[in-house]
Amino acid sequence: MRQEIRIAGFGGQGIILAAVITGKAAAIFEGKEATVMENYGPEARGGACSGTIVINDTKVDYPYTTSPDIMAIMNKASYDKFRPELKKDGILLIEEDLVTLDKDDNADVYKIPATRFAEEFGNKIVANIIMLGFMTGVTEFVSFESMKSAILSSVKPRFKDLNDKAYNRGYEFGKMSRRAGKERRSKNR
Amino acid sequence: MSGTLTGTHFLTGNDAAAEGAIAAGCRFFAGYPITPSTEVAERISMRFPQVGGSYIQMEDEIASMVAILGASWAGVKSMTSTSGPGFSLMQENLGLGAMIETPTVIVNVQRGSPSTGLPTNVGQGEVMQARWGSHGDYEIIAVSPNSPQECFDLLIKAFNFSEQYRVPTVVLMDECTSHMSEKVVIPEEKDLEIINRKKPTVSPEKYLPFKPDKDMIPPMAVAGDGYKIHVTGLTHNEKGYPVMSAECHEPLVRRLCDKIRNNADKIIMIEEEKTDDAEVIIISFGSVSRSAKTAYKKAREQGIKAGFLRLITIWPFPEKRIEELAKRVKGFVVAEINYGQVVYEVERCSKGKAKIAHVALMGGRLHTPEEIFKGIKEVVK
Numbered sequence: 001m002r003q004e005i006r007i008a009g010f011g012g013q014g015i016i017l018a019a020v021i022t023g024k025a026a027a028i029f030e031g032k033e034a035t036v037m038e039n040y041g042p043e044a045r046g047g048a049c050s051g052t053i054v055i056n057d058t059k060v061d062y063p064y065t066t067s068p069d070i071m072a073i074m075n076k077a078s079y080d081k082f083r084p085e086l087k088k089d090g091i092l093l094i095e096e097d098l099v100t101l102d103k104d105d106n107a108d109v110y111k112i113p114a115t116r117f118a119e120e121f122g123n124k125i126v127a128n129i130i131m132l133g134f135m136t137g138v139t140e141f142v143s144f145e146s147m148k149s150a151i152l153s154s155v156k157p158r159f160k161d162l163n164d165k166a167y168n169r170g171y172e173f174g175k176m177s178r179r180a181g182k183e184r185r186s187k188n189r
Numbered sequence: 190m191s192g193t194l195t196g197t198h199f200l201t202g203n204d205a206a207a208e209g210a211i212a213a214g215c216r217f218f219a220g221y222p223i224t225p226s227t228e229v230a231e232r233i234s235m236r237f238p239q240v241g242g243s244y245i246q247m248e249d250e251i252a253s254m255v256a257i258l259g260a261s262w263a264g265v266k267s268m269t270s271t272s273g274p275g276f277s278l279m280q281e282n283l284g285l286g287a288m289i290e291t292p293t294v295i296v297n298v299q300r301g302s303p304s305t306g307l308p309t310n311v312g313q314g315e316v317m318q319a320r321w322g323s324h325g326d327y328e329i330i331a332v333s334p335n336s337p338q339e340c341f342d343l344l345i346k347a348f349n350f351s352e353q354y355r356v357p358t359v360v361l362m363d364e365c366t367s368h369m370s371e372k373v374v375i376p377e378e379k380d381l382e383i384i385n386r387k388k389p390t391v392s393p394e395k396y397l398p399f400k401p402d403k404d405m406i407p408p409m410a411v412a413g414d415g416y417k418i419h420v421t422g423l424t425h426n427e428k429g430y431p432v433m434s435a436e437c438h439e440p441l442v443r444r445l446c447d448k449i450r451n452n453a454d455k456i457i458m459i460e461e462e463k464t465d466d467a468e469v470i471i472i473s474f475g476s477v478s479r480s481a482k483t484a485y486k487k488a489r490e491q492g493i494k495a496g497f498l499r500l501i502t503i504w505p506f507p508e509k510r511i512e513e514l515a516k517r518v519k520g521f522v523v524a525e526i527n528y529g530q531v532v533y534e535v536e537r538c539s540k541g542k543a544k545i546a547h548v549a550l551m552g553g554r555l556h557t558p559e560e561i562f563k564g565i566k567e568v569v570k
Contacts, residue, residue, distance in 0.1 A: 020370050024199040027372040034199075036370040040309070061482040062558055063369055 001057060003141065004065035007131070008050035008082050009074025009095070011040060014128030017154065018072075019051020021132060025142045025150035026055045035060040048077060055141070072135050073099055074114070074127070083107075093135055095127070108185075110138045110177045117169055121162060129163050130170035137174020138181075144171060192240030193378040200373045202366040203228035205337040206296055207236065208373070209344025210268055212381055215294070216242035217267040219256035221249055221275060224308040225364040226298035229270035250275035254282035257293045262420065264411030266348055270296035274305055276315055276322070283357055284323025285422045287445060290355040290399070290407065292386055294347045299363040299475075299526075301552030311364040312552035313475055313526035317533075319359045320504045326442050328449035330456055331359040331504040333474045337371045343501070349384040350456060354448055355406055361503060363526070365476035365555055389416060399441075400427040405448040449505055458501035459510060463489065467496025469568045470514060471522045472535055474500040476555055481524050483558035488565045495565055500531070511538035520544030520568035524561045526552050544568055 005022060009015045016038045023036035033056045040049040052065040067087040073079045074095045086092055086107060094101070096111035112134045118127040129151055136147045148167060155163045193212040200208070207229050210218075218233045234244045243260075247253040253269045260267035271279065276297045286293055301307025302314040315322075319331045330350045334343045343360055351358040387408040389396045398418045401407045407427075410416035419429035424438045449456070460478075462485070464470055469488075473481040478499040488495035498514070500507065511534075515521070520543045523532040532547045539545065546564040550556055 020199065023370055028197060028199050034371065037365075038368050038370075060371075061479045061486075063365065063476070063479055064555065 003055040004068040005053040005070045006068040007072045008078035011047045011049040013074050015049045016051050018128040021150045021154050022053045025147045029146035029149045035063045126166035129166040133167040133170020134174040137171040138178045198373050201370050202337045202340040204232050205340040205373045207232035209341035213345040213348035215266045215268050217260035217265045219245045219247050219253045220269040223272045223275045225367050226270045226272045250278035254279040258291045261291045261293045268294040272298050273302045280322035286357040287327035288422050289420050292351040296360045298367045310553040316530040328446045333361040335478045337373050352386045353384050363475045397427040398429045453505040457507045460499040462497040464496035468494040468519045470496040472498050473524045477524050480556045480558045484561035506534045508538045515539035515543040522546045522564035524548040526550045
């Protein structure tokens with residue numbers, strides 16, 4: 001089954017790395033096929049930046065996403081640009097301090113203050129890894145272990161500990177949000 | 190020093206191409222960084238110190254091309270990587286490489302063109318340039334990957350072709366494949382098929398550097414082996430010395446072309462699906478072939494007898510196969526990110542026997558499968 005994910009934010013947030021790690025988790029550690037595409041402007045920092053991941057049981061043909069099942073959005077500009085693509089019933093994950101939802105947005109939304117959590121670890125650079133933990137916790141699109149292995153095999157050895165902590169923080173928060181989300185939805189029913 | 194990165198990796202096309210070159214035995218790189226090919230040079234600059242290779246960042250692409258020819262004559266497998274504007278600068282010396290029969294590999298990652306165009310976006314505008322970019326009659330070989338795995342695999346093929354036929358070989362990548370990350374499986378070094386150039390078997394007194402064997406390819410001594418060599422872009426005799434006459438020129442140029450043309454069947458690689466009973470066949474190459482594959486599958490689902498043909502080798506062009514298919518299909522759909530290049534070859538080979546729908550894009554993005562599907566509808570309507 002074809003599954004599509006988009007991760008977006010601004011240059012410098014580690015968006016492309018997060019996308020590549022996501023693809024790696026699915027392709028290398030879950031044995032599926034995955035294709036990651038990168039998209040950014042000529043700027044080194046700032047500017048719109050996004051990565052897409054297509055996961056499939058067999059080889060991926062068309063490499064781009066058309067209507068993602070999951071979207072992890074790290075800033076408002078990306079929300080404005082990509083929100084319309086989200087699949088009906090898709091899951092929207094946002095960095096809550098940097099994205100203000102439209103009033104009429106009725107998506108299945110999960111919020112996390114990823115940058116603030118990262119600052120608690122003394123390094124906001126791991127906000128992307130916290131978001132990956134969050135995405136895994138909420139959606140379970142890959143196992144906890146697969147994502148963990150993908151992260152730890154992609155970062156420099158001296159940053160492994162920091163990234164491991166960041167991942168766990170995001171994952172736990174994701175599990176919690178997931179439970180809360182389920183309760184929320186059953187109440188609304 | 191062995192350098193093959195055996196194992197399963199998650200790599201971009203550019204990184205995979207660099208690893209393919211290293212696995213093929215390339216140990217000299219001269220180039221000038223240019224988006225979207227920069228990561229090929231970057232990875233090689235990091236990896237070469239581990240495998241005993243030499244990396245030089247040159248002053249420009251003209252010098253880069255000459256440097257890799259020189260390195261090859263010194264006996265080292267050499268390459269460069271570039272994109273459109275740099276590829277234009279390389280043309281003069283690419284012709285020299287063909288004339289002096291030098292094995293070397295040029296990776297050209299196509300972006301939106303002409304001129305500086307769209308540096309960070311995809312294009313496929315250098316198909317004809319790869320074939321006809323330098324002046325005069327000559328042949329090169331060009332291959333075009335559509336995935337990071339194939340970037341690895343085809344770099345090895347490209348080096349093998351260049352060594353076997355003593356010809357510059359172009360790897361026509363495109364931005365989409367170059368910045369795409371996928372699983373890449375790199376085999377054990379012993380399982381790789383690596384071809385090296387023929388060395389002379391005669392004594393130095395008897396050696397003539399441009400005297401071909403029966404296969405039309407002369408064995409290649411390298412500088413320092415003890416053989417006398419003379420290399421020039423001027424028309425030359427078997428000794429390598431300039432001879433300004435039609436009698437010398439005619440067989441030389443004919444051989445430079447025929448050594449590739451007569452071996453076309455061994456060089457041509459194509460991927461086909463469901464072409465046996467197809468009424469319409471989509472012809473594509475590089476990243477576009479991935480949209481084409483989705484499009485042809487969609488057509489089959491709707492009961493249209495569609496087939497899929499991907500050019501892995503672009504030059505020499507698979508004339509015979511296209512002509513054969515043209516006789517029994519209603520038509521071809523040619524999808525490419527340019528305003529008409531491969532389509533001219535398909536028209537030429539079809540000899541008016543098949544209808545042709547050209548789905549052109551000027552560059553900047555990949556065709557959607559729907560856009561290619563429209564071409565199918567046009568042929569079968």
